[in-house]
Amino acid sequence: MKNKFRIGEIVVVNGKGKIYDKHFKALGIIQYKDYYFNEYFVTMISSNKEDWFSEEDIEIVMDRKYKKTDKYKVVMAINIKGLQLILNKIEKMPNKNNNILKKLDLYKEYKVFRNTYAILVWTSTYWSENNFVVKCIQDSFKTLRENNFAYKQIIIGETNPKYIKINEFIDNDPNVDIFNINQKIELKNIGGILV
Numbered sequence: 001m002k003n004k005f006r007i008g009e010i011v012v013v014n015g016k017g018k019i020y021d022k023h024f025k026a027l028g029i030i031q032y033k034d035y036y037f038n039e040y041f042v043t044m045i046s047s048n049k050e051d052w053f054s055e056e057d058i059e060i061v062m063d064r065k066y067k068k069t070d071k072y073k074v075v076m077a078i079n080i081k082g083l084q085l086i087l088n089k090i091e092k093m094p095n096k097n098n099n100i101l102k103k104l105d106l107y108k109e110y111k112v113f114r115n116t117y118a119i120l121v122w123t124s125t126y127w128s129e130n131n132f133v134v135k136c137i138q139d140s141f142k143t144l145r146e147n148n149f150a151y152k153q154i155i156i157g158e159t160n161p162k163y164i165k166i167n168e169f170i171d172n173d174p175n176v177d178i179f180n181i182n183q184k185i186e187l188k189n190i191g192g193i194l195v
Contacts, residue, residue, distance in 0.1 A: 005030050005040060005058060006130060013042055015057025020049065027061070035093055035132060071158040072127040076137070077176040080109065080116040082149030086140045093132050100125060100133050112175040124158055138167075145169050150176045 005011055013028045018039070028042035031050065039052045078086075090101070106121035127134055137153075144151050150173035157163030170177050 004055060005033075005060070007031065007033065010045075010061050011042065012059045012061060013044070013053055013057060014059065015053055017051030017053055019051045024049075024051065024053075030058075035135070038094065070126070070160065071124050072122075072163075073156045073158055074120075074122040074125060074127055074153070076120045076151065076153040078118055078120075078144075078151040079149040079173065079176065080118050082140075082144045082147070082151055083118050083120075085143060085147070085149065086137055089136045089140060090133055093136065098131060098133075100131060115173070115175065117176055127155055141167055141169070148172060150174075152176045 007030050009030045011028055011030060012026075014025045016023050024044065026047070027045045029045065030040050031043055032041040033039075034041070034052070037052075039054050040058060041050060041052050042058070043050045087101075090099075100122065101120075103122065103125065104120055105123045107118065109116055109118050111117070129135060129138065141151070150170055152168040152170055153166070155163075155165040168176075
């Protein structure tokens, strides 16, 4: 999927829908993206009908430039089994362009008792929810909880230092608590993100 369109964007639909099985030519709003089938779920503005359309059947209303201005520092500590679950999900995704996992500044595995964990660090990255890896990570949090795999993710704004977001599931396993990891393993050159 080329990922041309954003959720909430107004577009022109000119093609056959999957649900109604009829041709539409109208303005619509992107509601969801399906990365597996390369389709978008669109709500028609005039009729309020909703249907799935392939990317080829959708056009932008007006040209725009994406300005990737906001950068973030991201640290994630995770049980290695949970990381493998995310990697398997990423492997199934089509069109693996811009894989931010290949742009890690630090990857380190560590062991506590019988469990193995990994810490992943991006010191300066565009953490866009349109990126398929970011989407896979965010969508996997519920599955990680269901499988009892501990994780902690901290996102700190580099462009906007006041921005901070923490996603965690550490109640059953504090060994992924990023604020305590530096006592267990030595980390260097991560841009002061843990300091």
